[in-house]
Amino acid sequence: MYEKTFNYTKVYKIIYEQHQELANIIFSGILNNTNLDKKLDNIQEKSKEEKDHLRKLVFIETLGRFKTLKQKHVSNIEFMLKNGTMFLDMKNPLNNDYKISENRILFKKLKDTNLPQSTFEIRDNCSGLKFAFPIIEENKFLGAIIITFNEQAISSLLMNQYDVIANIILREEFFDKEFLKGSKLYKNAHKKGFLHNTLILKEIKHKFSKNVDVLKPEDKITNILYSIGGKEIPKSYYIEDKKTIATIIPLINSITNENQGFISILTKGSTIGLFNDNYEAFSTLFILFYLALVLLFYQQKVTNILDKEKLREMMQKDKQILEQAKLAQMGEMLGNIAHQWRQPLSAISTVASGLKINYEYNILDTKDIPKQMDLIVENTKHLSKTIDIFRDFIKEGKALKNINIQEKLDECINIVSATISSHHIKLINEIDYDNPVTLKMISGELSQVVINLINNSKDAIVQNKIKKGWIKIIQKTEAEQLLIIIEDNGGGISSDIMAKIFDPYFTTKHQYQGTGLGLYMSKTMIEKHLNGKLEVKNGKEGAIFTIRLKLSSSAIKS
Numbered sequence: 001m002y003e004k005t006f007n008y009t010k011v012y013k014i015i016y017e018q019h020q021e022l023a024n025i026i027f028s029g030i031l032n033n034t035n036l037d038k039k040l041d042n043i044q045e046k047s048k049e050e051k052d053h054l055r056k057l058v059f060i061e062t063l064g065r066f067k068t069l070k071q072k073h074v075s076n077i078e079f080m081l082k083n084g085t086m087f088l089d090m091k092n093p094l095n096n097d098y099k100i101s102e103n104r105i106l107f108k109k110l111k112d113t114n115l116p117q118s119t120f121e122i123r124d125n126c127s128g129l130k131f132a133f134p135i136i137e138e139n140k141f142l143g144a145i146i147i148t149f150n151e152q153a154i155s156s157l158l159m160n161q162y163d164v165i166a167n168i169i170l171r172e173e174f175f176d177k178e179f180l181k182g183s184k185l186y187k188n189a190h191k192k193g194f195l196h197n198t199l200i201l202k203e204i205k206h207k208f209s210k211n212v213d214v215l216k217p218e219d220k221i222t223n224i225l226y227s228i229g230g231k232e233i234p235k236s237y238y239i240e241d242k243k244t245i246a247t248i249i250p251l252i253n254s255i256t257n258e259n260q261g262f263i264s265i266l267t268k269g270s271t272i273g274l275f276n277d278n279y280e281a282f283s284t285l286f287i288l289f290y291l292a293l294v295l296l297f298y299q300q301k302v303t304n305i306l307d308k309e310k311l312r313e314m315m316q317k318d319k320q321i322l323e324q325a326k327l328a329q330m331g332e333m334l335g336n337i338a339h340q341w342r343q344p345l346s347a348i349s350t351v352a353s354g355l356k357i358n359y360e361y362n363i364l365d366t367k368d369i370p371k372q373m374d375l376i377v378e379n380t381k382h383l384s385k386t387i388d389i390f391r392d393f394i395k396e397g398k399a400l401k402n403i404n405i406q407e408k409l410d411e412c413i414n415i416v417s418a419t420i421s422s423h424h425i426k427l428i429n430e431i432d433y434d435n436p437v438t439l440k441m442i443s444g445e446l447s448q449v450v451i452n453l454i455n456n457s458k459d460a461i462v463q464n465k466i467k468k469g470w471i472k473i474i475q476k477t478e479a480e481q482l483l484i485i486i487e488d489n490g491g492g493i494s495s496d497i498m499a500k501i502f503d504p505y506f507t508t509k510h511q512y513q514g515t516g517l518g519l520y521m522s523k524t525m526i527e528k529h530l531n532g533k534l535e536v537k538n539g540k541e542g543a544i545f546t547i548r549l550k551l552s553s554s555a556i557k558s
Contacts, residue, residue: 004236008247008265015157016129020118023131023147024422026069026077029349030145033065034058036079037135040142043081055088055096064357066090073153076126078146080107087143091126105255106132110144113465115424119254122174122261127151155200158265165208165215168251169229170195170261190216191226194261215266217242229262348376403446405437405482409475412450420454420471423462428472437475437482439549445529446547449522453486453545456519460490460542482549489541501536 031037039054046054058079066077079088084100084107100107110117110132117132128150135142151168158166169189172180180186186195201212216222217239228235228248236247247265252258355372358364409431420427454471461469466489474485493501502523526534532549 004245004247004267005234008236009234009249011158011162012154012249012263015154016118018157019129019149019153020131022072023118023133023149024116025345025349026065026074026147027131027133027145029065029353030062030077031135033353034061036145037137037142040081040087040135041137041140043087043142044083051087051097058088059090059093061354061357062090064360065353073128073149073156074147075128075150076146076148078148080144080146082111082141082143084111106130106146107144109255110134111141113467114141115465115467117255120251120260121253121255122170123148127170127175128153151197152200152203154263155197156203158263159203159207165204165210165266166200167204167212167215167264167266168197168200168261169226169264170197170251171259174258174260190222194226215242217246225264229264230259232259348380352376400440402438402440405439405475405484406431406433408447409450409473409484412447412454413473415447416451416454416458420458423458423469425458425461425469425471428470430472431475432477435477437477437551439482439551441530441549445525449525449534449547450484450486452519452522456545457486457488457490457543461488464491466490477551480551482547482551484547484549485544487539487542487544490543492538492542493536498536498538502534 034057036058043051043054062077066074069077075091077090078086080100081087084104086096086098086100089095106117106119106121111134114134114136116134119130121127121130123130126148128148130146130148132144132146134144151170155166155168158164170186172193172195175186175195180195185198187198187201188194189196196212204215205211217225218241221237221239224237225246225248228237229250232250232252234247234249236245238245245267247267249263249265250259251261251263253260355364355369413427413429417427450473454473457471458469461471468489470489472485472487474483474487476483476485502519523534526532526547526549530549532547535546535548537544537546
């Protein structure tokens, strides 16, 4: 059961991150297409006619994209001014220039931090995953763009990609009562105070030919499932009469910490049912097997067998750690690629959308076409260059090579720079280019460690909500040693866990965000493979990780 819960919680996290990446691309495209960051400054000082004209332009430039994005379950795009006034609501474009209500916590938090915010939130016909981005020009907060994916975006991906029945049940108390009176989008669920989304129910019926009433278990089980959904921790439950496993994932507003409903994922559970039906037979077989095993232990040398088994388990554990670390690094690398590609993809999308809209509104100037095509070509070249950088990084083998350390560190910075800048974190480069250093080593492993340490610094700054975050990369030589230092202002490491951070599976991140393998593998690579040292201490504002490599070594161990 734990494995089911863990796997589907991971799946939900992946779906959340997929929509976060898409929202990032949508935001960048809109900003490039409308130049709002240039136009919203001093908007309140403009006349009503000037505001309406700008609003009309933004609406026209966004409309085509908004219609296309509805297929991705984007239910609304809102443009907010810095004083909390609704500048443009794409779903209700005639309803504007009103102050938002005091319970729009998402906008308040974004305005306070000047950082992107995201959460699951119930807001009438725009409920679902919400991603809010600040519009900033010359360090001035001008407003925000809020992109909403309705809850069907979550259930559809679950059903289409994982072949499960996925329903979403929402708490009625968070909806406006007047809205619910005239809405056909929601209907009462099996328990009072909860609602079904009728579009999700139609999709379930279409895909699986099953009505939600047929899927409903007996009242006792229903109460248990709703009770799980009302808590904060996901859990799976076996429904015996249905031979089904229900995995319940609570939907928590990450800003208010309020439970707003839950996802119910139904999967086949026949193997568990079979085990329950044949429990006695399994118990008997287990006892016989145990007795046979005891006899075998007495026939052979018990101590030797146990020693061999212990060695095998240790080898298996090391193998699992290595595989999990590789998966974690692959996830980080995919994230870096996504950030590197976001800007050129957004630029290409913006140019293409602009040409299409100008053509549709018969305002296309053919003189502009070559210039626009050149922009697309330049951005495709940038995409191709990015592929080459990451391909070379991934292809690096285990052979010893003479490596220029300064060039290797520059390569690491190029890989993570887009990810770092997307979180408004300053990267401070203090690499000593005046004194080039060349060492014989396995270059790919040094790169992996440096990138992992930079990503850890980024995660600490984001997790601790540091407003003016920075990461400093220092490279210097000292007492026949090469020092590579990664320092940040992320708040540092608590003294009670400092001694544990290099242990396998120890992580300070949320249980579904970290594997606890990054620092363990980094220390292993530096100390066992590169014959160096990896140290950590706290500075004035954050953690300081130091890699020490010997300059005197003619070759570093592989």
